[in-house]
Amino acid sequence: xxxxxxxxxxxxxxxxxxxxxxxxxxxxxxxxxxxxxxxxxxxxxxxxxxxxxxxxxxxxxxxxxxxxxxxxxxxxxxxxxxxxxxxxxxxxxxxxxxxxxxxxxxxxxxxxxxxxxxxxxxxxxxxxxxxxxxxxxxxxxxxxxxxxxxxxxxxxxxxxxxxxxxxxxxxxxxxxxxxxxxxxxxxxxxxxxxxxxxxxxxxxxxxxxxxxxxxxxxxxxxxxxxxxxxxxxxxxxxxxxxxxxxxxxxxxxxxxxxxxxxxxxxxxxxxxxxxxxxxxxxxxxxxxxxxxxxxxxxxxxxxxxxxxxxxxxxxxxxxxxxxxxxxxxxxxxxxxxxxxxxx
Amino acid sequence: xxxxxxxxxxxxxxxxxxxxxxxxxxxxxxxxxxxxxxxxxxxxxxxxxxxxxxxxxxxxxxxxxxxxxxxxxxxxxxxxxxxxxxxxxxxxxxxxxxxxxxxxxxxxxxxxxxxxxxxxxxxxxxxxxxxxxxxxxxxxxxxxxxxxxxxxxxxxxxxxxxxxxxxxxxxxxxxxxxxxxxxxxxxxxxxxxxxxxxxxxxxxxxxxxxxxxxxxxxxxxxxxxxxxxxxxxxxxxxxxxxxxxxxxxxxxxxxxxxxxxxxxxxxxxxxxxxxxxxxxxxxxxxxxxxxxxxxxxxxxxxxxxxxxxxxxxxxxxxxxxxxxxxxxxxxxxxxxxxxxxxx
DNA sequence: ATTGAAATTTTACGCGCGTAAAATTTTTGT
DNA sequence: ACAAAAATTTTACGCGCGTAAAATTTCAAT
Numbered sequence: 001x002x003x004x005x006x007x008x009x010x011x012x013x014x015x016x017x018x019x020x021x022x023x024x025x026x027x028x029x030x031x032x033x034x035x036x037x038x039x040x041x042x043x044x045x046x047x048x049x050x051x052x053x054x055x056x057x058x059x060x061x062x063x064x065x066x067x068x069x070x071x072x073x074x075x076x077x078x079x080x081x082x083x084x085x086x087x088x089x090x091x092x093x094x095x096x097x098x099x100x101x102x103x104x105x106x107x108x109x110x111x112x113x114x115x116x117x118x119x120x121x122x123x124x125x126x127x128x129x130x131x132x133x134x135x136x137x138x139x140x141x142x143x144x145x146x147x148x149x150x151x152x153x154x155x156x157x158x159x160x161x162x163x164x165x166x167x168x169x170x171x172x173x174x175x176x177x178x179x180x181x182x183x184x185x186x187x188x189x190x191x192x193x194x195x196x197x198x199x200x201x202x203x204x205x206x207x208x209x210x211x212x213x214x215x216x217x218x219x220x221x222x223x224x225x226x227x228x229x230x231x232x233x234x235x236x237x238x239x240x241x242x243x244x245x246x247x248x249x250x251x252x253x254x255x256x257x258x259x260x261x262x263x264x265x266x267x268x269x270x271x272x273x274x275x276x277x278x279x280x281x282x283x284x285x286x287x288x289x290x291x292x293x294x295x296x297x298x299x300x301x302x303x304x305x306x307x308x309x310x311x312x313x314x315x316x317x318x319x320x321x322x323x324x325x326x327x328x329x330x331x332x333x334x335x336x337x338x339x340x341x342x343x
Numbered sequence: 344x345x346x347x348x349x350x351x352x353x354x355x356x357x358x359x360x361x362x363x364x365x366x367x368x369x370x371x372x373x374x375x376x377x378x379x380x381x382x383x384x385x386x387x388x389x390x391x392x393x394x395x396x397x398x399x400x401x402x403x404x405x406x407x408x409x410x411x412x413x414x415x416x417x418x419x420x421x422x423x424x425x426x427x428x429x430x431x432x433x434x435x436x437x438x439x440x441x442x443x444x445x446x447x448x449x450x451x452x453x454x455x456x457x458x459x460x461x462x463x464x465x466x467x468x469x470x471x472x473x474x475x476x477x478x479x480x481x482x483x484x485x486x487x488x489x490x491x492x493x494x495x496x497x498x499x500x501x502x503x504x505x506x507x508x509x510x511x512x513x514x515x516x517x518x519x520x521x522x523x524x525x526x527x528x529x530x531x532x533x534x535x536x537x538x539x540x541x542x543x544x545x546x547x548x549x550x551x552x553x554x555x556x557x558x559x560x561x562x563x564x565x566x567x568x569x570x571x572x573x574x575x576x577x578x579x580x581x582x583x584x585x586x587x588x589x590x591x592x593x594x595x596x597x598x599x600x601x602x603x604x605x606x607x608x609x610x611x612x613x614x615x616x617x618x619x620x621x622x623x624x625x626x627x628x629x630x631x632x633x634x635x636x637x638x639x640x641x642x643x644x645x646x647x648x649x650x651x652x653x654x655x656x657x658x659x660x661x662x663x664x665x666x667x668x669x670x671x672x673x674x675x676x677x678x679x680x681x682x683x684x685x686x
Numbered sequence: 687a688t689t690g691a692a693a694t695t696t697t698a699c700g701c702g703c704g705t706a707a708a709a710t711t712t713t714t715g716t
Numbered sequence: 717a718c719a720a721a722a723a724t725t726t727t728a729c730g731c732g733c734g735t736a737a738a739a740t741t742t743c744a745a746t
Contacts, residue, residue, distance in 0.1 A: 007702090010702080018724085024705080027703095034724085051460065052702080052703070053701090056702035056703045058703095059703075059732065059733090060705080060732095062704085075423035075424045077418055081418045099444070101426075120396075265638060291571070293605070294605055295608060350732090363733085364696085365693085368694095376694085377743090396733070
């Protein structure tokens, strides 16, 4: 390892004995140069430890080899998990992922889109804030930059949406709950940040109707992304009011359910599927922590892998075909029922 | 809003009637131009919606106005929360944060450092993998790029470390547990990914000694970052073996504790501080979910805000003073005891 | 109105690399 | 060993912006 500092590709060309254009090709795609050349470069590389300047590369390349990833709230383990999966896949595909979180703020989401626009990425995978997204802004962005929207749909915006089949989630778990006990009441937020909630609600209504039961919905007050807090606080209110028509509660999502479980515990309600229990509680999402709640949470899990993979694939397809037919494609993945001990 | 596409600063100079160098100044610091000029630019900006190219800016600027943030595992809500806090602060300070996660992999951590190096950021806030970090690699990086290491210390590496006072954490909670009941046994990983664990272990030993009790440690088998899984599986093993000397268990961190709580639940052990309970369980970290476990988890919480803020401040200080005295500074924050119902 | 300071414009060059075209070298197939 | 194909080198220009220096304009204050 020499201690001469290599400042740019020019200098590295000198010390490696390879011309700069060939080096440029090499760094863009290692396989694109002859094997003997590759070896020479790699030898020099281990000797001098040079890396092309990140900004200069991306300023000049037509294909930026950069993929933007935007999630609405990174402190939510759900998105942490998604981000992890997608990042890993991007790297495997030879791209540099750039990860952003909107932190639940509309303004920040717009700023991130601006930044991404100026980065001229190959494409963007965007999980929008949802209800608080600036729909027009997002729509314009999708027109300018190849973008796949995932997780949370914005109607008619963008070319591709990849997400979960929320109605299927609810009908799956409602059917299960009915079959193994009684029809569930539905616990949700009055003004949920994520539009999936609306579809789950609708799914609940139609699933109950299909089974010939009367739906019963409790709407939790509260705004924002502190879902567990809301589930806990409003759950206590709900329990105290004694107004539920069913001893089976289906929560609109796992984070709400986690809060609701805490409420049950604090109120001395024994949660579970077995005879001696007071109440059954189920959620939806397959939250990374749902396995470790007490009792472990019965839920319908997203197919994280499939959503991540399909989102990326859709992006690549979109890039090949151009923005194509003007058609809008939606791909919804079914959820998997995780039967655990809470319901 | 005109529909003419502005391709670069040159074109924007034409339509705004302001010269390019002045525009350059403006985008670097809005306050650096005369108010009347600023207005003209802002008018044109709302009319034409131009943004300077991200890469071209950063390639040429001496001060990049970019701050790299690296965390070891983003799917861990602890780091999600830290990342969120730091990102927000960076933005407020007028910097563009670039967030990376090592996803628990040594190789990826090194790659990220390489990428960051080529990005020539103003500075980097690095929470290393810890035990699996490539210490020499990190050390070299710290020499080249102004870096603050946080959360997980690597001995003698870097100029500044900001983290938590782990011995204080343990002595605080050991003291509390002893005072309100009996001295705790210690539940930890045999080969923890994070070096803080070692300090907590040492803290436990000395705290017990100080109080005149005999320590009792149970070491959980298992590798990696699936801490809840390990806590659950090994917790069951631990409980089944009936080998604990105490009915009070202090877990080395909250994620382990969350798994251990699940183990207790599955084994029919009633967890809590009250008389009728079988076992008391406490953790450390102040994990975002610790409030919602059943029962809610007694723990010692990091001062997230303080750590985030101090890390950034230290970075700025470091930039002003140059790398300075060659001294290594460590700032450790005390934890706050969160007395809840599990212990 | 005059003067000096402050801000802006003009002009010009550089950053590190992508990339195209033509000239040259190396490799491959026969 | 030869011609054709493939890879590499040479040469040269461009990307979008930062930034320095000199010339000019604008501003504030006397």
